[in-house]
Amino acid sequence: xxxxxxxxxxxxVLLALMFVGLYALEKALPPSTMxxxxxxxxxxxxxIAVSMNLLNGFTGLxxxxxxxxxxxxxxxYAILTIPVNMRAMxxxxxxxxxxxxxxxxxxxxxxxxxxxAFFAFLVGLPVLRLKSDYLAIATLGFAEIIRAFIQxxxxxxxxxxxxxxxxxxxxTGILYPFAAVAxxxxxxxxxxxxxxxxxxxxxxxxxxxxxxxxxNLFFHKQFSFVTSSFFAGIGGALLAMYQGSIxxxxxKSAMTYEILLIVVIxxxxxxxxxxxxxxxxxxxxxxWLRFLDNEMFIGAFKMPLLxxxxxxVVFSVIIMAVVLLYRRGIMGDKExxxxxxxxxxxxxKGVRHDG
Amino acid sequence: xxxxxxxxxxxxxxxxxxxxxxxxxxxxxxxxxxLRLINFAHGDIFTxxxxxxxYMNATMPLYLSIPLTIILTVILGFAVxxxxxxxxxxxxxxxxxxxxxxxxxxxxxxxxYVTGGLAKQYPTIPWISSSxxxxxxxxxxxxxxxxxxxxxxxxxxxxxxxxxxxxxxxxAVSRDFETxxxxxxxxxxxxxxxxxxxxxxxxxxxxxxxxxxxxxxxxVGAMPGLKAFVAAVFGGxxxxxxxxxxxxxxxxxxxxxxxxxxxxFSDAFTFALLIFVLLAKPTGLFGEKxxxxx
Numbered sequence: 001x002x003x004x005x006x007x008x009x010x011x012x013v014l015l016a017l018m019f020v021g022l023y024a025l026e027k028a029l030p031p032s033t034m035x036x037x038x039x040x041x042x043x044x045x046x047x048i049a050v051s052m053n054l055l056n057g058f059t060g061l062x063x064x065x066x067x068x069x070x071x072x073x074x075x076x077y078a079i080l081t082i083p084v085n086m087r088a089m090x091x092x093x094x095x096x097x098x099x100x101x102x103x104x105x106x107x108x109x110x111x112x113x114x115x116x117a118f119f120a121f122l123v124g125l126p127v128l129r130l131k132s133d134y135l136a137i138a139t140l141g142f143a144e145i146i147r148a149f150i151q152x153x154x155x156x157x158x159x160x161x162x163x164x165x166x167x168x169x170x171x172t173g174i175l176y177p178f179a180a181v182a183x184x185x186x187x188x189x190x191x192x193x194x195x196x197x198x199x200x201x202x203x204x205x206x207x208x209x210x211x212x213x214x215x216n217l218f219f220h221k222q223f224s225f226v227t228s229s230f231f232a233g234i235g236g237a238l239l240a241m242y243q244g245s246i247x248x249x250x251x252k253s254a255m256t257y258e259i260l261l262i263v264v265i266x267x268x269x270x271x272x273x274x275x276x277x278x279x280x281x282x283x284x285x286x287x288w289l290r291f292l293d294n295e296m297f298i299g300a301f302k303m304p305l306l307x308x309x310x311x312x313v314v315f316s317v318i319i320m321a322v323v324l325l326y327r328r329g330i331m332g333d334k335e336x337x338x339x340x341x342x343x344x345x346x347x348x349k350g351v352r353h354d355g
Numbered sequence: 356x357x358x359x360x361x362x363x364x365x366x367x368x369x370x371x372x373x374x375x376x377x378x379x380x381x382x383x384x385x386x387x388x389x390l391r392l393i394n395f396a397h398g399d400i401f402t403x404x405x406x407x408x409x410y411m412n413a414t415m416p417l418y419l420s421i422p423l424t425i426i427l428t429v430i431l432g433f434a435v436x437x438x439x440x441x442x443x444x445x446x447x448x449x450x451x452x453x454x455x456x457x458x459x460x461x462x463x464x465x466x467x468y469v470t471g472g473l474a475k476q477y478p479t480i481p482w483i484s485s486s487x488x489x490x491x492x493x494x495x496x497x498x499x500x501x502x503x504x505x506x507x508x509x510x511x512x513x514x515x516x517x518x519x520x521x522x523x524x525x526x527a528v529s530r531d532f533e534t535x536x537x538x539x540x541x542x543x544x545x546x547x548x549x550x551x552x553x554x555x556x557x558x559x560x561x562x563x564x565x566x567x568x569x570x571x572x573x574x575v576g577a578m579p580g581l582k583a584f585v586a587a588v589f590g591g592x593x594x595x596x597x598x599x600x601x602x603x604x605x606x607x608x609x610x611x612x613x614x615x616x617x618x619x620f621s622d623a624f625t626f627a628l629l630i631f632v633l634l635a636k637p638t639g640l641f642g643e644k645x646x647x648x649x
Binding site for chain 1: 391392393439442443446448449450452453454456457458459460461463464465467468469471472574577581584585588619620622623625626627629630633634637
């Protein structure tokens with residue numbers, strides 16, 4: 001397995017180079033550049049998309065509960081890390097709230113994942129017995145139930161009801177989210193290459209056969225569900241940091257749909273696909289297609305159709321085209337692999353090393 | 356008798372909204388029965404019907420705008436099926452469901468674009484929008500019309516399904532897709548008909564629903580859509596009377612929860628009910644038993 005070690009080494013070098021590049025970028029450009037917004041949001045979406053891909057692409061569990069676990073993560077983080085002297089102002093309708101301490105941001109992030117994972121464990125107990133579309137609709141339902149509880153007045157001292165939570169610690173540069181996401185994604189990749197990962201893929205390919213081979217279906221499904229939600233929780237917390245304020249009402253099922261579409265565009269069962277698609281998705285919806293929202297004149301001729309909202313129409317048409325015509329997404333279930341690319345370019349056919 | 360007087364208006368509202376859910380739910384249950392697809396776009400087709408009415412009514416009289424709204428909605432439902440679901444007939448079920456989510460996303464963005472994201476005032480339809488007092492509750496006539504119309508349409512639909520040739524084909528396809536195909540049933544025709552019926556009922560439902568709520572926004576249909584789906588599951592997917600009963604039950608219980616002061620949980624309750632039904636009796640109240648063979 002010497003070659004495997006080399007490819008890991010190359011991967012680490014590339015990762016280090018990426019961070020050096022990001023650092024240089026941050027020094028070179030003013031912080032308000034659009035590129036940074038895209039990179040920050042893109043990398044957070046990448047984590048969430050990868051976490052969803054673990055479930056939908058690698059385990060074959062069609063879950064639509066991602067927004068629910070994100071909102072748990074975001075709220076856990078916010079509740080635990082808002083500075084004590086801010087609480088009276090933020091929880092003004094609830095006498096400063098019940099939580100009267102503040103944890104460091106990094107602990108808050110970890111707790112966000114853990115709490116989301118714990119709820120996923122509880123939700124998974126009944127729900128994972130269901131199959132395909134029933135599982136989808138039940139997880140979607142749970143996400144809505146979670147959202148309703150967070151907005152419930154009775155829990156106001158903890159969650160601030162339907163009011164905003166803000167003033168929690170955030171990040172300024174782009175290195176922080178990139179580092180956090182890189183660690184999380186690395187863990188997911190290691191997991192997929194472990195025996196657990198193989199078991200998950202076996203379940204995806206044929207549940208009955210997997211069970212016959214001695215794979216404990218429920219344990220592995222639950223494992224995948226809890227892990228995915230753990231990272232969705234961290235993703236939610238990072239999203240909260242990125243946005244600066246959170247409100248349960250924004251974590252709707254539409255958010256889950258968006259992430260699902262990212263996973264599909266990238267390719268079900270491809271980590272690198274999800275990451276690439278996240279950046280493409282964020283960049284094109286927030287940046288590259290922006291011009292479609294503004295009225296444009298070429299000479300005296302006013303371009304038809306261009307006005308606020310047209311960007312999203314074009315964008316969703318592109319997505320539909322991918323879903324219908326390009327069904328396997330950008331990467332299919334393959335990973336971005338340097339060796340394969342060099343082989344392709346040099347025309348040499350090497351022995352395939354999978355896994 | 357104090358409590359009955361207190362809850363009566365809510366029960367009345369619940370029956371009305373239940374009837375509206377029922378009309379949407381039938382679209383879900385028919386499509387699911389035949390294609391095994393949760394048509395996530397159905398709620399948005401319902402909303403688009405609302406906007407059709409808004410724009411149509413601005414330029415033409417009611418006796419033209421109402422039938423035109425229904426016809427356009429039916430065409431939309433038919434077109435969505437042909438464009439987004441038919442090419443995926445042989446794809447895995449997950450792909451076609453993703454396509455449905457994509458269509459829902461597209462329709463919502465399209466509505467946002469056309470309307471500028473603003474809520475539009477729904478036209479008042481004379482007679483059914485006027486107020487009426489029933490015992491202790493003052494309500495619109497539409498509240499009373501809805502359940503009657505719903506039951507009437509369901510009875511008609513049952514006749515169609517049980518006593519016509521196309522109805523027989525639909526039953527056959529929902530029982531066994533592959534075999535029905537081999538027996539020479541034109542699958543595509545059957546699927547189109549079920550989408551047409553579903554969209555027709557959604558258009559009627561939207562006329563009633565928005566007459567009651569007065570404004571239309573691009574995302575307003577998402578929640579009633581999901582609830583109608585829950586109703587379909589609750590009644591046993593594939594069963595039309597089941598969907599209707601499920602919808603009435605959900606409409607009433609949701610309004611009773613509002614009456615008790617827990618409005619935050621009215622949506623959550625529906626989903627809790629769904630999860631309970633799925634776990635306790637996955638085939639719903641009136642669903643057929645299916646056995647999965649390896």
